[in-house]
Amino acid sequence: MESKQLLMEKIRCGEMKSPTSGLASGFTQANLVILKKAFAFDFLLFCQRNPKSCPVLDVTDVGSAFARKFAPGADVRTDIPKYHIYKGGTFVEEVTDITEHWQDDMVAFLLGCSFTFEEALLANGIGIRHNEEGCNVPMYRTNIPTEPAGIFHGPMVVSMRPIAKDQVVRAVQVTSRFPDVHGGPVHIGDPDFIGISNMDEPEYGEAVSIQEGEVPVFWACGVTSQSVALASKPDLMITHAPGHMFITDVKNEMLGIL
């Protein structure tokens, strides 16, 4: 706990600005999406209708920067290494603190992140290729429609991990235990079937190698929420910077359903 506390202090004061992958081992990390109250119902409804892409871990009260359930002592305005600010659907600025951008009608949504199920896969002897190759997970836009809600609509974005053929069933079992961090895969094996024509050119992240005896396995990805939200061009939206997650007080294993 000491090291997590120290880490959180360094993030809060702006000293620590790096990606959070592998840090505070065992603690759930979360995606952050901040929108104004006027968009909050539609966004929460979108998440409710698309739980595999957008699993909601916590939602702050309107105007509150505190996530009571997942990190009651943390301030979502300062306790993430880097933020992205979007206006009218366009990226305008990267900052390490959003205190001056905060408004009284804002609502912060914490969504589940695949780091949690990757830790579970590793604990089950299933390697994570993008970690092995030292890059970001490859993410692809698919032809899988999301369920629209109010102003929000668009295709599902998925992340891909190559899995050895004799570990695919176990990978499905392990990740199905964690529906709050995307749960089981949405597809196994055939990129074309879900509208991915070129595995070498992911829309987000970086391509990884798929080796002999492995199949590509696809999980719904939290980037779906950002891509869908930006397409609706809200006047102001704030998110974490990719890979720079919100570290919560909840242990990964607490999200296991059984």
Place this chain on the structure above:
Amino acid sequence: MESKQLLMEKIRCGEMKSPTSGLASGFTQANLVILKKAFAFDFLLFCQRNPKSCPVLDVTDVGSAFARKFAPGADVRTDIPKYHIYKGGTFVEEVTDITEHWQDDMVAFLLGCSFTFEEALLANGIGIRHNEEGCNVPMYRTNIPTEPAGIFHGPMVVSMRPIAKDQVVRAVQVTSRFPDVHGGPVHIGDPDFIGISNMDEPEYGEAVSIQEGEVPVFWACGVTSQSVALASKPDLMITHAPGHMFITDVKNEMLGIL
């Protein structure tokens, strides 16, 4: 399917006004809560924060009476045997059709119902006492606080089923497979511990016998949402009449997480 279709037609035309327990076997039945848009974000957030009591199955678009995911062809204004109408938190009327009460800013929420997990318990050889005794399930107000959201707050209501000591573990396993219909129990064995002082006097439903070698097992109950919503005295709220549920097109087993 023929008999379900006939049943739905009888419900729609007002001919069938009885409780739905045991009807359309295998199909998920749902609780209905209709509120105006002004209350919809707070209510959806309350459900998100209290998923054991208020598991959301589907939410209609604002002003739409059609639940696209769970029963796309059914109309929530006509396809339930009986409705209760509440004004300012007070019950005012029981009707078989709410078409004339419908307004363009209404949102209908379908919440999971314990009928689904009771079917799973029965399939596992675990009897349902209130069915055996031909009465409604006993429901009790507890000292377990819900997580408030906006105007909504109040204690959790639970339902109780006596379970034989050698079936308690299996009952936990079976119901944990169905988080969208309240999931695993919230408490096993000690009513006092959760603030229930008199098992003979449930706040809702009817008391049932607890036999030698059985323990009372408590599950979060969807009545929580109604009791919390009514306490906030919305100007207009419409629900199903107790026991007269909305029969959806989704099979119970489809709600199993594994």
